[in-house]
Amino acid sequence: MTTLITPVILSGGSGTRLWPLSRSKRPKQLLALTGTETMLQMTAGRCVDGGRFGKPIIVTNAAHAEDIGAQLTASGFTPAAIITEPAGRNTAPAIALAAIEANSDAALLVMPSDHVISDVPAFHAAIERALPLVAEGWLVTFGITPDAPDTGFGYIQRGEEIVAGVQRVAAFVEKPDRARAEQYLAQGNYSWNGGIFLFRADTYLTALEQYAPTMAKAAHAAMAGATRDGAIVAPERETFLQSPSESIDYAIMERADQVAVVPVEMGWSDLGSWDALHDIAERDVDGNVIHGDVVAIDTSHCLIRGEGVVVTTVGVKDLIVVATRDAVMILPRGSSQEVKRVVEQLKTRAHITLDMPFPMD
Structure with a gap:
């Protein structure tokens, strides 16, 4: 049976690294920077195979929800849900909201909304390599093959191979200085951390309850009290605000046991400058x-x-x-x-x- 993957697109950023074009009310994911489509539309467009991908879940803030809905509609995409965070609490709680909204056995492909991937077939091939482990309860991240000793990214140290093309994560490493970045590049067993993940919804929520129970409780309560207007899902504000603010890396990935990385060369850029x-x-x-x-x-x-x-x-x-x-x-x-x-x-x-x-x- 083919696993149907639910794309989860994180679009909560209001970054200004591309100011004056990017503004808090119209951030870079809503702009067409590399072609005729916006970054959001390009991200959704990587997951259009109806036999493999389901409808996307978008997690954003209320200020951008209308623009996001309009852009997806204009490109022919029908989101399963557009979840509006009551406040920014970093990536771990945002992903929790999506995992609760999705089917418990769904494989969630978590992606930032503002990255460039020029080799989509390579990305899809990496996803296929990861899926068997995802079905067994592994949390998978995708490691970007570095082409320079960049100090602007976190790194993933790759350990032993689990199956062909998939390795256990030995360590997540903070953004290094130049000397350490050059050392990582020379060693050859480090990847950039691109912030793209694949796991089952129930696997993630179980890990969250184990390693960040306060966050899990707040996310479940906020979704239980959510209001709905068509595809727009607005979690209950006060309970969500009780969640700690943490990235998925700190809250889950650095603590869990079954964490794997798929190294991939796919023409990736976070378009961060x-x-x-x-x-x-x-x-x-x-x-x-x-x-x-x-x-x-x-x-x-x-x-x-x-x-x-x-x-x-x-x-x-x-x-x-x-x-x-x-x-x-x-x-x-x-x-x-x-x-x-x-x-x-x-x-x-x-x-x-x-x-x-x-x-x-």
């Missing part, structure tokens, strides 16, 4: 990534994006230039992690561009 977008996007003959109404003269190795405005550059190189109708950001390429400093400055001024939706029209 403007530099990451430059790295994966198609570049012109001068090494530029151009989007919008842009005139670039004697310009090389830049990312230039104009949204509703004309952007012109002359005689520059290695820059990131992003201009919207209400904000302009310019910084050296390779420094896009510094956007967080810009955002912090704007927060101290309670600046409207952090909260308002991007002016699309």
Whole structure:
């Protein structure tokens, strides 16, 4: 019998690492950054095989639920549920809400809503390798094959092979410094932690009750008191707020016994910065990534994006230039992690561009 997988798409983020395009009311998962589809639509589109995947469950916040529903409908997707978290409590409680909503024996494929996977067949093949262990009660994560000693990701140390292409997790490792990241890459038995998981709903909930009972109790109570309006499921607020705020890694994966990793090369990026977008996007003959109404003269190795405005550059190189109708950001390429400093400055001024939706029209 074929296992029907329920995609669980986590879309609660309101990140501003791609400011000024990404805003708290219109975060990057709701934007089309690498093509004509938004990141959310692309994520849902990886799970459209009716013989293998069921309808997705989306976990988000109430502010984004309407946009998410509209985007999924526009792409022909019918969600099983859009669960609106009463407040952000990190990934472990969010996944618990989805696991309670799903059938207890469903295999849950947990995915962030804002990642890029260019080799979907490789992703599907990795899922198939994991499913037999999932049926036996294993918690599975997918380890991204690293191509650089990146210090921006957590790492997974892979242990002995359980079955072909699947290994036991030896350890989860925090984001390392440069020297340790280079050591991990040289050793060859470490993967990036991409935050993608596969397990049965009942397996996850049993683990939650064992390792995070307060969280499990709060999630069950919140879903028992949930209100429903079509596909929208709103867990009861006060009981959910009693849940601790913890990631799935800390709450479950680092504590459980049967935890496996499937290493996979699938053209993955978390698209966590403007530099990451430059790295994966198609570049012109001068090494530029151009989007919008842009005139670039004697310009090389830049990312230039104009949204509703004309952007012109002359005689520059290695820059990131992003201009919207209400904000302009310019910084050296390779420094896009510094956007967080810009955002912090704007927060101290309670600046409207952090909260308002991007002016699309």
